[in-house]
Amino acid sequence: MASLALSASGVNLNKAVSGKFDDFRGGFSFSFGSVTTNDSSFAKKRNTAIVSIATQPPPGVVGNPRTGKNDETKKLAAWTSVKQERWEGELTVEGELPLWLNGTYLRNGPGLWHVGDYNFRHLFDGYATLVRLRFENGHLVMGHRQLESDAYIAAKKNNKLCYREFSEVPKQDNFLAYIGELANLFSGASLTDNANTGVVHLGDGRVVCLTETQKGSIIIDPDTLDTLGKFEYSDTLGGLIHSAHPIVTDSEFLTLLPDLINPGYLVVRMEPGTNERKVIGRVDCRNGPAPGWVHSFPVTEHYVVVPEMPLRYCAQNLLKAEPTPLYKFEWHPESKAFVHVMCKASGKVVASVEVPLFVTFHFINAYEQTDEDGRVIGVVADCCEHSADTTILDKLRLNSLRSYSGEEDVLPDARVGRFVIPFDGSPNGKLEAALNPDEHGRGMDMCSINPDFLGKPYRYAYACGAVRPCNFPNTLTKLDLVDKKAKNWYDEGAVPSEPFFVARPGATEEDDGVVISMISDKNGEGYALVLDGKSFEEIARAKFPYGLPYGLHGCWVPKKSP
Ligand SMILES: CC(=O)/C=C/C=C(C)/C=C/C1=C(C)CCCC1(C)C
Ligand SMILES: CC(/C=C/C=O)=C\C=C\C=O
Numbered sequence: 001m002a003s004l005a006l007s008a009s010g011v012n013l014n015k016a017v018s019g020k021f022d023d024f025r026g027g028f029s030f031s032f033g034s035v036t037t038n039d040s041s042f043a044k045k046r047n048t049a050i051v052s053i054a055t056q057p058p059p060g061v062v063g064n065p066r067t068g069k070n071d072e073t074k075k076l077a078a079w080t081s082v083k084q085e086r087w088e089g090e091l092t093v094e095g096e097l098p099l100w101l102n103g104t105y106l107r108n109g110p111g112l113w114h115v116g117d118y119n120f121r122h123l124f125d126g127y128a129t130l131v132r133l134r135f136e137n138g139h140l141v142m143g144h145r146q147l148e149s150d151a152y153i154a155a156k157k158n159n160k161l162c163y164r165e166f167s168e169v170p171k172q173d174n175f176l177a178y179i180g181e182l183a184n185l186f187s188g189a190s191l192t193d194n195a196n197t198g199v200v201h202l203g204d205g206r207v208v209c210l211t212e213t214q215k216g217s218i219i220i221d222p223d224t225l226d227t228l229g230k231f232e233y234s235d236t237l238g239g240l241i242h243s244a245h246p247i248v249t250d251s252e253f254l255t256l257l258p259d260l261i262n263p264g265y266l267v268v269r270m271e272p273g274t275n276e277r278k279v280i281g282r283v284d285c286r287n288g289p290a291p292g293w294v295h296s297f298p299v300t301e302h303y304v305v306v307p308e309m310p311l312r313y314c315a316q317n318l319l320k321a322e323p324t325p326l327y328k329f330e331w332h333p334e335s336k337a338f339v340h341v342m343c344k345a346s347g348k349v350v351a352s353v354e355v356p357l358f359v360t361f362h363f364i365n366a367y368e369q370t371d372e373d374g375r376v377i378g379v380v381a382d383c384c385e386h387s388a389d390t391t392i393l394d395k396l397r398l399n400s401l402r403s404y405s406g407e408e409d410v411l412p413d414a415r416v417g418r419f420v421i422p423f424d425g426s427p428n429g430k431l432e433a434a435l436n437p438d439e440h441g442r443g444m445d446m447c448s449i450n451p452d453f454l455g456k457p458y459r460y461a462y463a464c465g466a467v468r469p470c471n472f473p474n475t476l477t478k479l480d481l482v483d484k485k486a487k488n489w490y491d492e493g494a495v496p497s498e499p500f501f502v503a504r505p506g507a508t509e510e511d512d513g514v515v516i517s518m519i520s521d522k523n524g525e526g527y528a529l530v531l532d533g534k535s536f537e538e539i540a541r542a543k544f545p546y547g548l549p550y551g552l553h554g555c556w557v558p559k560k561s562p
C-alpha cells in the first residue's frame with residue numbers, strides 16, 4: 001500500500017498573474033465575473049496524494065449543486081459555463097517545469113452550457129472552449145477562448161439554440177418550421193458544427209477542432225486560438241458523421257465514416273497537405289439495424305481495428321425533439337458485438353469476430369501479436385470499457401454531474417477492456433480486463449499513451465480512475481499493463497481532465513516524459529498540473545485565475561525550431 005506525503009508552498013496570484021481579458025458582450029447571458037486571484041491560503045487548502053485506491057478508505061467528496069450559469073460561490077468549476085469569452089496571461093509556476101518542455105498543449109471541450117436563460121442538459125452539448133498552455137523555458141502562459149463555430153455564432157446572435165447539438169434540438173415556432181428543420185436534418189444543414197470534442201495537430205501543421213459531425217471540423221490558430229475557418233473535405237465521400245477521434249500521425253489522418261443507410265463503415269485516409277480522404281476499404285456490419293457508435297477506434301502498425309458496438313446509431317431517436325435515455329443511440333444486445341480488422345495496405349478485412357458485449361468511448365491502443373516466425377497471428381486492442389453498461393451516457397447529464405452529494409457511489413464500474421482478436425479464422429474474440437479494476441477504483445476513461453508507441457506493443461497508459469464514492473472519474477492514473485498495477489494521483493473533491501503524455505525529446509524509455517492535466521478543485525478554482533511520467537509525482541502546478549470548465553481531449557504542438 002502506498003500513501004505518499006504531501007508538499008505545499010504558497011502563491012499569491014494577485015501579484016503573479018498578468019492577464020488579458022476580453023469580456024463577451026452580446027445577446028448571450030454570460031456573467032462577467034471578476035477574477036478572484038487573491039488566495040494566499042491556496043497552499044494550506046492543498047490536499048493531494050498518490051494513493052493506493054485498493055487500500056485507501058474512500059474519502060468524502062464535496063457537494064456540488066450548480067446552476068447552468070456562473071455565480072461567485074466556490075463550487076467545482078468543471079460543470080459550470082466558462083466565465084468569459086477569453087483570457088490570456090502568464091501563470092505562476094510552483095515547482096519546476098522541465099526546460100525541455102517547449103511547446104503548446106491545446107485542450108478542447110464543451111465549456112458553455114447555456115444560451116440566454118436556456119440551460120443545456122448534457123455535458124456533450126456545450127459550446128467548445130479551447131484552453132492553451134504554452135510552455136517555454138520553464139514559464140507557462142495560459143489562454144482560453146471560445147471556438148467560433150457557426151452554431152456558437154448563431155446562438156450568440158439570436159440568443160437561442162439554432163443547431164442540433166448532441167442532445168439539444170432547436171424548438172420550432174410552428175409546424176412548417178418543424179418540417180423545414182427535419183428536412184435540414186437529412187441534408188445535414190441543421191446539425192451542429194460545434195467542434196467541442198478534440199483538437200488534432202495534422203502532419204502539415206494545421207490544427208483542427210473536431211466533433212462527430214463532419215461539418216464540425218474547424219481550423220484554429222494554435223497561438224491565438226483564433227477560429228480560421230472550416231476544414232472542408234475536398235472529396236465526394238459525403239456522409240454527415242465520422243468518428244470523433246481520428247488517428248493522426250505526421251504521415252496520415254485515418255478515420256471511420258459510419259454508413260447509416262447500408263450499415264457499415266468506410267475506413268478512410270487523408271495525407272498531410274491535402275483535404276481529400278481516400279477510401280482504404282469498407283466494413284459491412286455483421287448485424288443490427290444500424291452501425292455501432294464509433295466515438296473512437298484503434299490501429300496497429302498494419303491494421304485498422306473497426307469496433308461494432310451493440311450501442312448503435314438510431315434514426316428514430318435522431319428525429320425526436322426530446323432526448324431519449326440513450327440520446328441518438330439504441331442498445332441492441334441481441335445484435336451482438338463484433339470487432340473487424342482491416343489491412344491498411346489492401347483494404348481487406350482479415351478478421352471479423354464476435355466479442356462479448358461492450359460499451360466504450362475510448363480505445364487506448366492496439367498492437368499485433370506475432371508467432372515465433374514473426375507472422376501476425378492476431379491483434380490486441382485495449383479500451384476504457386464501461387462493463388457493457390450504457391448508463392454511463394446518462395451519468396454525463398449536467399444535472400447528474402452538478403447535483404452530487406458526495407456520499408453516493410454514482411459512477412458505474414469501468415475497466416481496461418482488452419480485446420484479443422485471432423487471425424486464424426476463429427469466430428470469436430476475447431474481451432477481458434487487462435488488470436484488476438480495483439487497481440484504479442473501477443473508474444476508467446480519458447486515456448493517453450506515449451504517441452511513439454501508437455499501434456505497437458506498449459506498457460504504459462495514462463487515464464482517469466476513481467476514488468469512490470464519486471460520480472465522475474476523479475484520479476489521474478498511470479497504468480502499467482505489464483506488471484498490472486496502477487499509480488493514482490488524487491486531490492480530494494477535484495476533477496482532473498484527461499492526462500496527456502508528452503515524451504522528453506530523445507527519450508528511449510516509454511514513460512520518460514511528463515503528464516499534463518488541468519484540475520477543477522473543490523474550491524471552485526483550477527490549476528494546470530504536470531506530473532513526472534515515471535514516478536507519477538507532481539513536478540509543477542500553476543493556478544488559473546479562475547476555475548475552468550471540464551475539457552475533453554487535447555494535443556501537443558511542439559515549439560517551432562527557429
Ligand atoms: C462531445 C462528444 O464527445 C460528442 C459529441 C457528439 C455529438 C455532437 C454528436 C452529434 C450527433 C448529432 C448532432 C446528430 C447525428 C448523430 C450524432 C453524431 C450523435
Ligand atoms: C467524459 C467522457 C467521454 C468523453 C468523450 O469524448 C467519458 C467519461 C466517462 C466516465 O467514466
Ligand SMILES: [Fe+2]
Binds near residue numbers: 553
Ligand atoms: Fe472522446
